[in-house]
Amino acid sequence: MARPSRKPVRREHLVAAATRAVGSQGLAGLRVADVAEQAGVVRGSVHYYYPDLSELLREVFRRAVERFCTDRAAMLSTVEDARCKLVAAARAGIPWRADDELVNVLYEFSTAVRQDANYSVIAESLFDRQVTMYGAVLEIGRAQGHFRPTAPIPDIAANLVCLENGYGLEIISGNAVVPPQRAFELILSYARGATGCEDLTADLVEGENS
Structure with missing residues (x-):
């Protein structure tokens, strides 16, 4: 049996991290590195699940x-x-x-x-x-x-x-x-x-x- 994908869980984790980043330091000048730091992952992980930072930020706003x-x-x-x-x-x-x-x-x-x-x-x-x-x-x-x-x-x-x-x-x-x-x-x-x-x-x- 195929193992369930962890992609939705990891995307949720990044949305939560980006929310904290926006809430603590604002939206202007926010970088992928800031989200990665909040999430405790490397920048490449953020890019993997959200190739476009603006897509992640739109999801943060929607949530x-x-x-x-x-x-x-x-x-x-x-x-x-x-x-x-x-x-x-x-x-x-x-x-x-x-x-x-x-x-x-x-x-x-x-x-x-x-x-x-x-x-x-x-x-x-x-x-x-x-x-x-x-x-x-x-x-x-x-x-x-x-x-x-x-x-x-x-x-x-x-x-x-x-x-x-x-x-x-x-x-x-x-x-x-x-x-x-x-x-x-x-x-x-x-x-x-x-x-x-x-x-x-x-x-x-x-x-x-x-």
């Missing part, structure tokens, strides 16, 4: 987007009340540490969108999925009688995502004026006005990061 969206969706699926869903979604959408690797990776690739159409497609998917997520929460809240939207739901959802993105960038940049808790409160302030629901407060959902 980061998938993890961010999937983890958040899984968490929200356990919450029934739309008010708790929205607060939990906002809490999970911002980095609570400036060194949050996953969020840093996502922001690093945002600068590459202008140079590579492949990155642009992935970035648009991230935005669309988050807008869809918030839109679904808002619709549930309206059906439950908690939310009275003051604008079209797609517009509110898009604004929530953009607020997350903007405040998240300030947090990972180390802006002391907008610490995570402050950013969280500001997002909820907008959400209260946009939904007509005063129940959307930070203490509605317990969080280990607050």
Whole structure:
């Protein structure tokens, strides 16, 4: 019987190593040698599984987007009340540490969108999925009688995502004026006005990061 190929496992190992490399030192100037060092292999091993570094980096970005969206969706699926869903979604959408690797990776690739159409497609998917997520929460809240939207739901959802993105960038940049808790409160302030629901407060959902 033929032995199972280890190629998928080794490719996964390299994707994880490249993710750490991007998260720790950024995307600009990243070299195959940096990925190899993180993976504990020689450069030739990286070239063997990923002859083009850009292919590996696109996979890193795609996986980061998938993890961010999937983890958040899984968490929200356990919450029934739309008010708790929205607060939990906002809490999970911002980095609570400036060194949050996953969020840093996502922001690093945002600068590459202008140079590579492949990155642009992935970035648009991230935005669309988050807008869809918030839109679904808002619709549930309206059906439950908690939310009275003051604008079209797609517009509110898009604004929530953009607020997350903007405040998240300030947090990972180390802006002391907008610490995570402050950013969280500001997002909820907008959400209260946009939904007509005063129940959307930070203490509605317990969080280990607050």
